[in-house]
Amino acid sequence: MFTVYDSKAEAYMIPFFAKSTGEALRSFSDTCQDKNHIFAKHPEDFTIFELGTWDEQNSEFVIYESKKSLGNAIEYATDLLDDPDQLKLA
Numbered sequence: 001m002f003t004v005y006d007s008k009a010e011a012y013m014i015p016f017f018a019k020s021t022g023e024a025l026r027s028f029s030d031t032c033q034d035k036n037h038i039f040a041k042h043p044e045d046f047t048i049f050e051l052g053t054w055d056e057q058n059s060e061f062v063i064y065e066s067k068k069s070l071g072n073a074i075e076y077a078t079d080l081l082d083d084p085d086q087l088k089l090a
Helices: 021-032 078-082
Strands: 002-006 046-055 060-072
Touching: 002 021, 021 046, 021 060
Parallel strands: none
Antiparallel strands: 002 046, 046 060
16 A cells, blocks of 8 residues: 655645555656656655555555655656756755
């Protein structure tokens, strides 16, 4: 289970599920590279966190004692590095 924190809104987005951390990071990375998405327009504002796991075999949540930061959108916006205007920090 994962969420994204928006530092400008000072709020966490609705959690989402992925089968693995790698799958969640691939989805986040793809979104960070979509020039029309807010993550790509303001990558410095968004950080992805892992909150816990969902066991689909026994229908149980395991919520971590503390959330795990998996990085800021800037780290995943690799396609935008060729366009410096996309990475202007506020």
